[in-house]
Amino acid sequence: MSTADIKLNPVEVEKLKAACAELNNEPGELINALHKAQSLFGYLPAEVQEIIAEEMNVPVAKVYGVVTFYSFFTMTPKGKHPISICTGTACYVRGADKVVEEFKKKLNLEVGETSEDGKFSLSCLRCVGACGLAPVVMVGEKVYGRVSPDGVAEILEEYAD
Amino acid sequence: MEFVNLIIDKKPVKVKKGTTVLHAAKEAGIDIPTLCYMKLDDVGIENKPGGCRICVVECKGRKNLAPSCATEATEGMEITTNSMRVLNARRTVMELILSDHPSDCLVCAKSGNCELQDMAHKLGVRDIPFKGEQSTYKEDFSPSIIRDMDKCIMCRRCEMMCNKVQTVGALWAINRGFESVVSPAFEMDLEKSTCTYCGQCVAVCPTAALTEVDHTKNIIRALADPNKTVVVQAAPAVRAALGEEFGMEPGTLVTGKMAAALRALGFNSVFDTDFSADLTIMEEGTELLGRLQKHLDGDKTVKLPMLTSCCPGWVNFFEKQFPDMLDIPSTARSPQQMFGSIAKTYYADKIGVKREDMVVVSVMPCLAKKYECQRDEFKVDGNPDVDYSISTRELADLIKGANIDFNKLPDEDFDDPLGESTGAGVIFGATGGVIEAACRTAYEVFTKKKLEKVDFEQLRGMEGIRSATIDFDGLPIKIGIAHGLGNARKLLEDIRAGKSEYHAIEIMACPGGCIGGGGQPLHHGDSSILKARTAAIYREDANKPIRKSHENPSIVKLYKEFLGEPCGEKSHKLLHTHYFDQNKK
Numbered sequence: 001m002s003t004a005d006i007k008l009n010p011v012e013v014e015k016l017k018a019a020c021a022e023l024n025n026e027p028g029e030l031i032n033a034l035h036k037a038q039s040l041f042g043y044l045p046a047e048v049q050e051i052i053a054e055e056m057n058v059p060v061a062k063v064y065g066v067v068t069f070y071s072f073f074t075m076t077p078k079g080k081h082p083i084s085i086c087t088g089t090a091c092y093v094r095g096a097d098k099v100v101e102e103f104k105k106k107l108n109l110e111v112g113e114t115s116e117d118g119k120f121s122l123s124c125l126r127c128v129g130a131c132g133l134a135p136v137v138m139v140g141e142k143v144y145g146r147v148s149p150d151g152v153a154e155i156l157e158e159y160a161d
Numbered sequence: 162m163e164f165v166n167l168i169i170d171k172k173p174v175k176v177k178k179g180t181t182v183l184h185a186a187k188e189a190g191i192d193i194p195t196l197c198y199m200k201l202d203d204v205g206i207e208n209k210p211g212g213c214r215i216c217v218v219e220c221k222g223r224k225n226l227a228p229s230c231a232t233e234a235t236e237g238m239e240i241t242t243n244s245m246r247v248l249n250a251r252r253t254v255m256e257l258i259l260s261d262h263p264s265d266c267l268v269c270a271k272s273g274n275c276e277l278q279d280m281a282h283k284l285g286v287r288d289i290p291f292k293g294e295q296s297t298y299k300e301d302f303s304p305s306i307i308r309d310m311d312k313c314i315m316c317r318r319c320e321m322m323c324n325k326v327q328t329v330g331a332l333w334a335i336n337r338g339f340e341s342v343v344s345p346a347f348e349m350d351l352e353k354s355t356c357t358y359c360g361q362c363v364a365v366c367p368t369a370a371l372t373e374v375d376h377t378k379n380i381i382r383a384l385a386d387p388n389k390t391v392v393v394q395a396a397p398a399v400r401a402a403l404g405e406e407f408g409m410e411p412g413t414l415v416t417g418k419m420a421a422a423l424r425a426l427g428f429n430s431v432f433d434t435d436f437s438a439d440l441t442i443m444e445e446g447t448e449l450l451g452r453l454q455k456h457l458d459g460d461k462t463v464k465l466p467m468l469t470s471c472c473p474g475w476v477n478f479f480e481k482q483f484p485d486m487l488d489i490p491s492t493a494r495s496p497q498q499m500f501g502s503i504a505k506t507y508y509a510d511k512i513g514v515k516r517e518d519m520v521v522v523s524v525m526p527c528l529a530k531k532y533e534c535q536r537d538e539f540k541v542d543g544n545p546d547v548d549y550s551i552s553t554r555e556l557a558d559l560i561k562g563a564n565i566d567f568n569k570l571p572d573e574d575f576d577d578p579l580g581e582s583t584g585a586g587v588i589f590g591a592t593g594g595v596i597e598a599a600c601r602t603a604y605e606v607f608t609k610k611k612l613e614k615v616d617f618e619q620l621r622g623m624e625g626i627r628s629a630t631i632d633f634d635g636l637p638i639k640i641g642i643a644h645g646l647g648n649a650r651k652l653l654e655d656i657r658a659g660k661s662e663y664h665a666i667e668i669m670a671c672p673g674g675c676i677g678g679g680g681q682p683l684h685h686g687d688s689s690i691l692k693a694r695t696a697a698i699y700r701e702d703a704n705k706p707i708r709k710s711h712e713n714p715s716i717v718k719l720y721k722e723f724l725g726e727p728c729g730e731k732s733h734k735l736l737h738t739h740y741f742d743q744n745k746k
């Protein structure tokens with residue numbers, strides 16, 4: 001039944017188990033356990049979901065159900081440079097959707113995907129609280145404000161190594 | 162007890178506090194239509210996700226219509242269940258559901274027995290005004306069950322059965338909105354999941370999203386082949402339910418008509434799984450007494466309690482979820498497999514037919530049996546002991562397809578020798594029956610005394626977990642019974658923790674036992690049907706001239722002519738098996 005084929009870092013696995021224990025391995029805390037796991041691993045591969053199922057005493061089918069229900073959980077690893085575009089109201093009104101389209105075109109990626117070389121991943125965020133700078137794009141920790149579709153190429157340029 | 166008074170469709174109604182509007186209406190004789198809702202009283206099963214919104218009603222003072230299955234009746238409420246607004250809303254909800262449902266009714270496996278189709282008809286839907294994209298999903302074929310999620314309406318009944326009742330956890334709702342379906346983890350095939358093939362999800366699915374794998378065509382082909390000798394066995398629970406498919410009252414026994422119908426279909430020999438149920442008692446009972454004697458003699462290596470092993474849904478459950486306990490169940494094969502093994506050796510020799518020219522068909526209340534007969538342990542050089550297993554529903558389809566007027570058939574008998582059975586074999590069909598049958602034989606063998614009263618009423622009933630102590634002439638034998646895998650899990654966890662005091666435990670995967678199996682005529686949420694079938698099983702037992710397995714003359718002869726001793730060398734080869742950790746496959 002196991003689908004495990006990715007090797008997980010054992011140190012992180014232990015941290016995850018400890019985090020589950022901190023939640024008293026309570027089935028009702030499943031969502032919190034998933035949040036913990038996503039911050040530890042950056043995403044939620046099948047192997048991680050299986051560990052959580054075991055630790056939190058819930059069927060793995062339910063874990064997968066919850067992961068696929070909420071858009072903030074992801075099963076795809078983030079790229080080396082994760083690109084997040086804010087699509088909160090302020091950014092949206094100021095044309096964030098066109099910025100998203102431009103990134104999609106330039107990178108040949110859909111939202112939620114990671115490029116094959118693992119370099120970039122694309123995601124949308126709800127308001128990041130920097131509405132004054134709308135539309136806002138983040139690459140890793142770095143924030144770009146007032147991004148227009150024309151500025152997309154320039155941003156990507158910075159990460160061409 | 163507190164009561165509330167309310168008005169439903171102008172009728173005053175008084176109900177217990179906490180009752181839903183849906184049930185309050187029912188008490189007043191008003192049937193509010195439902196789709197996702199389902200309740201099985203006697204087995205304590207209720208599904209009320211409040212999701213489909215077919216059961217909406219108007220509630221005076223509230224702006225929005227309320228789903229009656231999820232709305233509590235309160236003092237002074239005024240409910241209307243059939244206003245123009247309500248009827249229009251229901252129809253619109255149905256039109257929306259149908260706009261994302263394939264219009265396959267003409268060729269659909271569920272046509273004529275589909276709750277969605279019935280409800281669309283009842284609500285007077287004549288057109289689907291909402292046209293748009295339909296969600297599509299890959300079909301998933303397992304040895305027992307087909308999942309076609311294009312037909313899923315997200316009632317989540319299957320999820321409830323698989324998780325709450327069975328605690329198997331194979332299915333859960335995934336994704337959201339338009340994309341949502343019920344699926345195993347990571348959208349893996351059911352075959353790779355923790356599924357036991359108990360078929361309880363199929364038994365409650367209102368549409369053809371979950372159906373059984375159809376083997377009727379293979380059987381028609383085998384029957385048409387002049388070079389094949391086709392023999393059939395019918396399980397105990399089938400005779401207590403088959404009549405429902407032909408409009409008879411639930412609980413009508415159709416043993417004789419069923420035998421006549423099988424003969425009319427062209428089977429060369431019409432046999433009875435009750436016969437091999439008697440054989441199971443000989444083997445399982447002997448095994449139990451052997452373990453018990455060793456235990457009494459102080460042998461610490463012997464494991465007790467012994468668990469029954471005739472339910473393949475249950476076998477899958479412990480092989481997948483309790484792989485550390487594979488040595489606890491009896492090694493006796495199920496009656497279906499014992500029958501196949503004996504038919505293709507003893508009987509084939511008797512009539513001079515080669516193994517490969519014989520086709521063994523089983524009619525079962527069960528979907529797990531389709532998987533069971535394909536297991537490698539039950540094959541000889543690749544040839545299975547049981548070639549095809551069909552459900553009670555599939556047998557009804559075969560009979561209808563062959564233009565046989567079932568209701569007008571005369572009562573006929575099974576053929577000899579694998580058609581002779583006792584009342585002990587019959588009660589295998591109901592929860593508690595296997596262990597009662599075992600007690601009838603084990604008592605007489607162990608005490609060497611005649612059992613005066615063969616009815617062990619203390620072992621019967623619908624409660625999920627039951628226990629009783631049977632007096633074996635001074636030796637108290639503790640018996641446990643569980644039906645439904647969630648109940649089985651509780652007994653297993655006690656054993657694992659060393660807390661179990663039982664000597665023997667019977668486990669059946671399906672609520673009610675095989676009479677409530679995944680292959681039976683659909684109960685559509687009416688639990689009185691399960692009770693009526695159970696009563697029929699015990700009626701058949703009471704009417705049998707012989708009611709103890711070891712007194713079955715054909716069984717006595719089988720041991721004398723062929724097998725030798727119960728649990729002897731030949732029996733071990735032909736009638737016993739071993740279990741695997743299915744996680745290691």
Ligand code: SF4
Nearest residue numbers: 323356357359360362
């Ligand atoms: S057959 Fe039984 S175990 Fe398998 S998915 Fe259905 S309810 Fe769950």
Ligand code: SF4
Nearest residue numbers: 313314316317319366
């Ligand atoms: S598969 Fe059937 S029972 Fe399960 S949610 Fe879909 S329609 Fe309901």
Ligand code: SF4
Nearest residue numbers: 472474527671675678
């Ligand atoms: S209880 Fe009967 S019908 Fe249900 S899985 Fe077991 S053998 Fe099959």
